[in-house]
Amino acid sequence: MAILAAGVGFAIRGGIFDNWGKEYGFTGAQLGAIGGAGFSGFCFGIIIGGVIVDKIGYGKLVAVALLCHVLSAFVTFGASSPANAYTFLFWGMFIFAFANGTLEAVANPLVATLFPENRTHYLNILHASWPAGMVLGVTAGWLLDDMMQVSWKIQLALYLVPTALYAFMFMGQTFPKSEAAAKGSSFVSMLKPVGILGALVVCYLLAQFFGDISKAFAPDSAKTIGWVIGGLLLAGVAVMTKGSLGSILLFVLFFTHALVGAVELGTDGWIQNITGNLFNSTQGKILFFWTSAIMFGLRFCAHWIENTLKLSPVGLLVVCAAIACVGLNLASGMQSFGMALVALGIYAVGKTFFWPTMLAVVGDRFPQTGAVAMSIMGGIGMLSAGLIGGPGLGYCKDRFAGEALNKADAAVYAEYKAAQPSKFLNLDATAAYGLDGTKLAAAKEAKEKTPQQQKVVEADQAGDRATLKADSFIPLTMAVIYLALLLYFKGIGGYRVVKIDEAAA
Numbered sequence: 001m002a003i004l005a006a007g008v009g010f011a012i013r014g015g016i017f018d019n020w021g022k023e024y025g026f027t028g029a030q031l032g033a034i035g036g037a038g039f040s041g042f043c044f045g046i047i048i049g050g051v052i053v054d055k056i057g058y059g060k061l062v063a064v065a066l067l068c069h070v071l072s073a074f075v076t077f078g079a080s081s082p083a084n085a086y087t088f089l090f091w092g093m094f095i096f097a098f099a100n101g102t103l104e105a106v107a108n109p110l111v112a113t114l115f116p117e118n119r120t121h122y123l124n125i126l127h128a129s130w131p132a133g134m135v136l137g138v139t140a141g142w143l144l145d146d147m148m149q150v151s152w153k154i155q156l157a158l159y160l161v162p163t164a165l166y167a168f169m170f171m172g173q174t175f176p177k178s179e180a181a182a183k184g185s186s187f188v189s190m191l192k193p194v195g196i197l198g199a200l201v202v203c204y205l206l207a208q209f210f211g212d213i214s215k216a217f218a219p220d221s222a223k224t225i226g227w228v229i230g231g232l233l234l235a236g237v238a239v240m241t242k243g244s245l246g247s248i249l250l251f252v253l254f255f256t257h258a259l260v261g262a263v264e265l266g267t268d269g270w271i272q273n274i275t276g277n278l279f280n281s282t283q284g285k286i287l288f289f290w291t292s293a294i295m296f297g298l299r300f301c302a303h304w305i306e307n308t309l310k311l312s313p314v315g316l317l318v319v320c321a322a323i324a325c326v327g328l329n330l331a332s333g334m335q336s337f338g339m340a341l342v343a344l345g346i347y348a349v350g351k352t353f354f355w356p357t358m359l360a361v362v363g364d365r366f367p368q369t370g371a372v373a374m375s376i377m378g379g380i381g382m383l384s385a386g387l388i389g390g391p392g393l394g395y396c397k398d399r400f401a402g403e404a405l406n407k408a409d410a411a412v413y414a415e416y417k418a419a420q421p422s423k424f425l426n427l428d429a430t431a432a433y434g435l436d437g438t439k440l441a442a443a444k445e446a447k448e449k450t451p452q453q454q455k456v457v458e459a460d461q462a463g464d465r466a467t468l469k470a471d472s473f474i475p476l477t478m479a480v481i482y483l484a485l486l487l488y489f490k491g492i493g494g495y496r497v498v499k500i501d502e503a504a505a
Helices: 002-015 017-024 028-056 058-076 085-114 119-126 129-147 152-170 187-191 195-214 222-240 248-278 281-298 302-309 313-332 337-351 354-365 372-408 410-416 437-445 451-471 473-491 500-504
Strands: none
Touching (some): 002 017, 002 058, 002 129, 002 152, 002 248, 017 248, 028 437, 195 222, 195 248, 248 354, 248 372, 248 451, 248 473, 281 337
């Protein structure tokens, strides 16, 4: 129920991106940054929660998450004009994501502890709540936004219903300790397998995050501030672990999970907007419902698929990455609603098992890390979605749409060009001008479009198709990495679950 609340909020937010763009004049990059805050806050919630959960217990973290879920609603609803909307929406999404991350700092290690012999199956079942929440959220968005045109604030408030339910359900519950905590393992011993290599991945992403938020008060030195904070955190890990390099395997898993977050959650955050633009808003929501329903159903089948196809968790990931790559390539060329159902259905099958199976691999191979490694990896995935996936796809939309319109008609492009350039990872070399959000919305909503408006709409759609094509290279890279891991495990006798005493030895 807790993860379902996160899915409901996520799906509704994806469906009201166009409302925010129209009402406040945001560019694709600005919307991507707001959506990104709905991921990056997760990183802080799950990492901080993962570090302290074995010491303070699960119940206290659930209470923190509940308070943050309620607070995020008040902050988000403070958006009232173009002058303050970006700030309120950004931090409202950040707090919402922090609550979601805190809850996963509870849920993932709890399920891994309860089902040590079949983590892949039960973590996939746990995370079936995410697409279930998205199904409910997109259905509510279709009814309230497309049919009834209810205020986006009322739509977004619906996630408070499952929030109240999980609060009630958690009352009076008792929880077990993780295997490592039950054995009295110290935090330092849990952190050593992560070490400097593992910390390098998350500290790089944190440096990017702090650099982004520092632009508000120190635009000229924001990048430096970000790198200093990231460097200090990395040094702190090195000191705490007494210079432990960490596991190379865990480093590879962390890096790959950054790609998982970028392609799975980054794409999910934009897909309603993209498909609604290529077809119409209602069809976009139907397609999102379709892909979420596929994920929900398949996540109950992970154990059966592994046994039937004789696949290890890593073998399952290889197959899924290849399928996701094919699906996104097909989606980039979809011209009809029927083809969209096929292409995005294939993509949904591919992305279904990425997140929970990666968590299961960490739980299987590194039980001595308790909740720490699993939580850090979840944080890396969400932070990557917030900094790379969401903003990256928004940047691609801006860049490709602007290039398409400039190629079709330079004069129209000059008229519709956004006032500020979009950048990826704050790199000046990537600067590109997209289309002004307010003018673009007016062109799309015009019942009888002028030739200029038609060119703008077509260029925007061309940008969406090119964005999906570029997105497909991420699962292609993942497939190569997973194949290398599969060969590695074959070389050491095959994939198997490691016991904590064996790992400690």
